[in-house]
Amino acid sequence: MFKNMFNSNVSRRNFFKGSAVGAGASLLGWQQMFGISRAFAQETTGENDDVQTILNLASTAELFACTHYLAAINAVESGDLALDDIQLSYLKTGFLAERDHYDLLVSLGAVPVVTEFYVPEGLFSDVALFAQITEIAETTFVSAYLAATRIFVEMGQTAFAVTTAQIAGVEAEHRALVRQIGMLLPNDRSYQEFQFANVSDAVPVLQPFLDGSGEGFIGPVSAPTDDEVAAIRAQADALGYTGDILPFAAMDTGSSSSSSGGSSTVTTNNVIVNVREEPTTSSAVIGNLSPNTTVTIVGQRAGDGGFTWWMLESGGWIRQDTASAPADASSVPQS
């Protein structure tokens, strides 16, 4: 399918014309197209993406990455993309990682904003073009996850901040290897690049892959089927893939709190924290918590500023960025 679809070339200039430097892409168009109206509004106001926006955009990127790598794998196996067997194995393990990320994000409530994708014509028959485009994509993924790390730190969501850092590292590996495929120095930097304040800032770079708006882009291509995913997963052991490393958010780190019966505990940061009557900063302050105080939470609600608010067992609400929370805090009931 892909070998017939992607059989000509697109210049780097054309790609950028329609993509990365298309930062002036119509915001209105994006908002209408993907229902992510918050994302750009937050970018321009200096506010952070909310958690749902991060999850949705990250899952979209991961689903695109899976689709991209599967197309490349099929192109190598059909003889269209001239990579050797070792390089093919890199694509397969890259696929597995991206799919694991996608599954994690979906388990957290992510909904990808699109499920079909577009690519430059000829992408999977031209090794140099494949390396160039994939490097741009992987560099974008790294930066987007670093943006997510920044946001989760600001929110006091350490488990997710570390998890997105773990994923950024894996995307960095992919980035290095596709540079190597393109005959470039793979480890060419001292710091992974922080390009975006928000995850949503990555959207203009990825836009032509999502809506085909780039010049010379063709598609759409459907995401991998369950059978296609299973076929690659079945090769994991033979590839030497390590499937047992957990994201920090899923680890039992023996932290000071745990979820039980729909409740969890959080510990206030090293500041005095206001307890409010309702989950908004415009609500009355009905008390406060001392620094580094552990309290039980029994509910949560999305509040103003894109923050989640924790409902205290003892009554009242505190905003999530005022306290550190274990990963399982996100599982307390919506209130």
Add this chain to the structure above:
Amino acid sequence: MGKLSRRSFLKGSAIAAGVSATGVHGLFGISSLFAQDMMSGENDDIQTVINLAATAELFASTHYLAAINGDLGLADVQVNYLKAAFISERDHYDLLLSLGAVPVVTEFYVPDGLFSDVALFSQITEIAETTFVSAYLAATRIFSELGEIAFAVTTAQIAGVESEHRALVRQIGMNIPNDRSYEAFQFANVSGAVPVLQPFLDGSGDGFVGPVAPPTDDEVAAIRAEAGDLGYNSAILPFAAL
């Protein structure tokens, strides 16, 4: 120069989690470290984090320079990976020093034969780089809990670079380089990495030789002078400096 088996290395290093904490304390003057480890639930303080990270980066610089100058029989393109890695480790070290870090040791030890046996070099370097990744992820966790956003992101940036190194040394050892979905979070604290790195710092590992002095300024300058030819991108800043 004899060859050190994986079993011997592990005996003296990574799996020696039961290594005497007292010995490490006495050697490095980091008596607070183990008390701060997972068992107590306390975090390393910032000075401990940057001192240990600087030590690891200085060790990594020393290690890569020895490999560049060694008798490993690597292809030119692989030597370039080592040179680029050297530059990045040195950049990390310089950043940490600028923040007030003081490495706890400045001379290092390595398994005998490390720089003449590609398989051993790959194996040992992978262990070191995996440890660095985990240590920086621990630092991200700690800085996040402290609300130190700039440093949490910066350590995540560095963890990503160490991840690249990890992948490439696995490749040098003929292993699949990108073998995981998540970089491993092995340590709650940066100091949790000390037992793994201990034999490199004090020579306590079975079959370790040394000490080896860190790179001189001239040696650093000589590698840095090749950055342009290597295709190295020196323009990317840590978030803390943006």
